[in-house]
Structures are given as C-alpha cells and as structure tokens.
Amino acid sequence: MNPTDILILPGWQNSGPGHWQTVWEERLGYHRVQQHDWQRPLRGDWNIQLEEAVLARPGPVLLVAHSLGCVLVAAWAAHSRNTQRVAGALLVAPPDLEREDLQPLLPSWTPIERRPLPFPSTLVASSNDPYAAESHAQALARAWGSQYVPAGPGGHLNAESKLGDWPAGQALLRALMPA
Template sequence: MAESRVFLLPGWQNSGPGHWQTRWESVHGDHRVEQHDWMRPLRGDWSARLEEEVLAAPGPVAFAAHSLGCILVAAWAAHSRNTHKVRGALLVAPGDLERDDLRQLIPGWAPIVRQPLPFPSVLIAANDDPYCEAARSRQMAADWGARFVDTGAGGHLNAESGLGDWARGRQLLNEISTKDTH
C-alpha cells in the first residue's frame, strides 16, 4: 500500500512557528496547503485550492486540519469527486463558525457542512476551547462520522497549548491514514 502524503490544512491566519502543524512540516516533511488569503478566507477559494492540491498529488493523501481547516475538509468533501484519494483526516479543534462572533469575524463559512465524511476521521478537541464548546465539537464529530477524542484542558490545541511535536496527534493520524479501507 502506498504511503499517504500528509496535507496540513491550517485555519484562519495560518499556523505560526510554534504550531504543531509547522513543526510537523519541518520534522516530517508534510505539505502545507497554502491559501491565497489567510486573513480573509473564502470557502469557495479555499475549497478550490484544496481540490487543486489533491488532484496534483501523485498518490493517496491524508489531512491534518486545524480549526477552520476542519470546516474546510467538510465543505470540500461535500463537493469533490476526488475524496477517494483521501486515506483519512485528523480534525483538530474545529472552530464553531455558526457562533455569532465567529460568523461575523469569518463570514461565508456558515452553515457548517454536516454530512458524513467519505473517509476515516478522528476529531480531537479540548473541553476548554475558546472557539468551540465541547458539546459542539462532539456534535460535529458525530455529524461527520468521526471518532471523537477529548483531550481535556488544552485550549485551541495550537502553539499556545504547548503541544510541541505532538506525538499523540501524529499517532492518531497514522492510525487512520494507514488502514487499508478498500
């Protein structure tokens, strides 16, 4: 079975130097999907960019998404005809873009696509994430057909969370992306 290329899907404003995604890019050689505008994300533009990257990949891919990147995975999967190329998705700390304050800050992403993902997925969230209540994270996991992992306290599971190279996240990604689903 061919090894999956890991696509890093950062959220709004990208992932900075101390973020686990940036560390994975450096340590594991993962591929960050660069977006045209990190500050004013447009769902259609971000989805089109992800589609281009998936089509250009020579083999299977796995997603490691954070925050808005999780919402992107659901939106992209609902419209793409290339979901068969995805071995699995690690969905970390999705932002609740249906919440009034976030909807105003990042318009055009609500409602969140809520249909089951056509590939294995795990959603990891902290119970004290300031951008998404624990019950909302659990509901997104259920709607997407993702296994839910509660990390306890950890905030938004970003650089400020002190995850470093985040071995547990990598382990979960490897578990879902190396299973033979065919």
C-alpha cells in the first residue's frame, strides 16, 4: 500500500508534535487530512474533507483516526457512497461527546453515529481516558462492529501518553492492510 493511501484523521485541535499520528506522518509518509478549522470543527465540513481525501486516491485507503477523528469516521461512513474504498480503520480513543461537559464544546457532533461500519475496524481505548469511560469505548466498538483492543491505563492515547511511534498501534494497522 502506498503510504499516502493511509489517511490520518486527527481530533479536535489537531495532533501536534510528539503525537503518534504526527510521528507516523513524518516517519512513514502517511497523509494527514487537513481541516479548515481545527478549533471550531463542524461535522459537515470535516465530512467533506474526508470524502475529498478518499476520492483523491485511486486505490483502497486505510483510516487512522484519533479522538474526534473516530466520530468523524462513523459520521462519514453513515452518509458516504464511497465507503467501499476503505480497506479498514484504526480508531483510537473515541471521546464521549454526549457527556454534559463535552457536548457544549462540539455541538454539531452529537448524537454520535452508531451504525455498524461497512469496513473492518479496530478500536483502541485506555482504561483512564479523561474524555470517555472505557465502557463508552466498548459500547462504540460493539455498535460500530469494531474489534476492541484495551490499551490499559494510557490516558487519551495522545502526545501526553508518550507513545512515540507506537509500535503496538502500527501492528494493529498492519493487520487491517489488504493482502
């Protein structure tokens, strides 16, 4: 698979230096889907950017989503006519945007889409993510038809988690790659 066919989907406020998504982009050449507004994300705008990124590639793509990017994948998959172009998705640390403290911050993102994803997916979550209880991540994995992989106590699985190039995540992504 061409590295640029692996689409990185950061969450709210983007993935900065030290985040495993940024490390993968810089070291492995994966393509970050850029959004118009990382601070005030609108679900419709982000969906369009993902749709355009998928359509810009001739072959199958893999989606590598973190946080709000996971919710984006579910929202996009529920409405796109191009989901057959996705070979698989690695979904890491989806937030619980329906919590009272988070819903006002990202109002256009609720309710979270809960239809099964039409492509293979693996959802990874930690037991102490400040943005979602592990039970929420497990429920999303069931709803989306994703394989659930517990990450232990790792926080939000972001730069503060100090995952570096996250070899365990790379192995999960390789398992989703088409033969």
